Amino acid sequence: MKTIYTKTVKNTYVLVGMVPISKEDVEKLQAFEKHQILKNQTSGVLKARSLKQHRWAMWMIRSVSENDSDVEWNTFGRAKRRIKLAMKFFKDEVVVEGNKVYFELDSFAFDEMPQSKATKVYNEVKTICAQRLGCSPEELEANAKREA
Numbered sequence: 001m002k003t004i005y006t007k008t009v010k011n012t013y014v015l016v017g018m019v020p021i022s023k024e025d026v027e028k029l030q031a032f033e034k035h036q037i038l039k040n041q042t043s044g045v046l047k048a049r050s051l052k053q054h055r056w057a058m059w060m061i062r063s064v065s066e067n068d069s070d071v072e073w074n075t076f077g078r079a080k081r082r083i084k085l086a087m088k089f090f091k092d093e094v095v096v097e098g099n100k101v102y103f104e105l106d107s108f109a110f111d112e113m114p115q116s117k118a119t120k121v122y123n124e125v126k127t128i129c130a131q132r133l134g135c136s137p138e139e140l141e142a143n144a145k146r147e148a
Helices: 023-030 050-066 075-085 117-133 137-147
Strands: 001-006 037-042 090-097 101-105
Touching: 050 075, 050 117, 050 137, 075 101, 075 117, 117 137
Parallel strands: none
Antiparallel strands: 001 037, 090 101
């Protein structure tokens, strides 16, 4: 928990780069006068990972595997592996045996990722799948949201 001091300015309730996220928060801020210095108790909250993006990403990968005749992409597991390789989505640990180095692919466990990383991974998966299917990422995302 951190204590910070802010003040409202210019008829807005944006506080030093922070924006109220709900109508209730805006109403609470309206109780204060303009240019009044406010003392805030602030702490961060990690938003629980929604499984919607995970479901949509898996639908996109499944669509690639069902619509691709290339043997490296024609099953769900192979398509998922190829996408991870294209993203260079490796675990941080490196396995070294003798003179060989092995990189392990990381998991698409969206519920264990921070929000920013999960969104980045989702966008990369969407882009790679759209390229593979020959459509726009927006079109693919719309289909995933409708079908998955």
